[in-house]
Amino acid sequence: MKHRKTANFHILFLLALYSAVLAISPAAAFAEFSINKAALLLTTQTHNEISKLKIPLKQTEFIDLEDFAMSMAAEHSFSLIISKTIHLPIKKAHGATIEEVLNSFCEDTDIGWLFDENCLYLADKNKLQTFLQDLQTIAATLPDSKTTPATFTGSFKQIDLSMLCLFLSSLSGVKIIPPSDHDISLTMKVIDFNWKKLLLAVTMLNDFKLDISDFSVFIVPRQT
Numbered sequence: 001m002k003h004r005k006t007a008n009f010h011i012l013f014l015l016a017l018y019s020a021v022l023a024i025s026p027a028a029a030f031a032e033f034s035i036n037k038a039a040l041l042l043t044t045q046t047h048n049e050i051s052k053l054k055i056p057l058k059q060t061e062f063i064d065l066e067d068f069a070m071s072m073a074a075e076h077s078f079s080l081i082i083s084k085t086i087h088l089p090i091k092k093a094h095g096a097t098i099e100e101v102l103n104s105f106c107e108d109t110d111i112g113w114l115f116d117e118n119c120l121y122l123a124d125k126n127k128l129q130t131f132l133q134d135l136q137t138i139a140a141t142l143p144d145s146k147t148t149p150a151t152f153t154g155s156f157k158q159i160d161l162s163m164l165c166l167f168l169s170s171l172s173g174v175k176i177i178p179p180s181d182h183d184i185s186l187t188m189k190v191i192d193f194n195w196k197k198l199l200l201a202v203t204m205l206n207d208f209k210l211d212i213s214d215f216s217v218f219i220v221p222r223q224t
Contacts (some may be wrong), residue, residue, distance in 0.1 A: 017125035039091040052076050053099040053115060062093050065105045066187065069122060070157075072098050074188045078115075081188040081198075083205040086111050119190070123205040131204045137195045138204075141212050146173025152198055162203065165219070168195050175216035180209070182221050 063070045065088045071149035073080040086106045102113045112125035150172040162178040169176045186202055203210060203219055211218040
């Protein structure tokens, strides 16, 4: 219990400090499943699991995918992780629901979207497929956290990967070492997000891989 309180204090302090510097406030959201048919053809979704994406929109035309995704995540209380390896289109997109607008934005692009456990992922279609296929296998090889539960909450228009690693290291008690010469800025909005899943999402969807030992995790660029 003492370790858990200490870890929580550290992560809240770091998060508050970083948010104050960038004038960004933490936000919230979590849980559900579905996948864009234009990205990956999965058929295990249910009506309740995709219901948030079926809610009618007041506005039916949008021009900026990132702004649209961020505003919808805030309004409808779901998490959001956006890959930095994709070029987010600025174009007219139409739709009566979130799902329809996402399909309109992603049409004729390499961008796919995934709605999994109340988190919307925007990334390259192939990377999304690999992420889904390998998530559980790789997560099982990561060291267990020294605190329970080890979950992360935060909302960031931009957060450096190195700073996120600092947060997750403090939270989990596992040493997570970012690449020394390849930092990137991430866009995300998560709440009570499992640290392992978050680490794997931001690495696998951004052309990184993990070198894992019993006590530490190194993030390295994936060689193409």
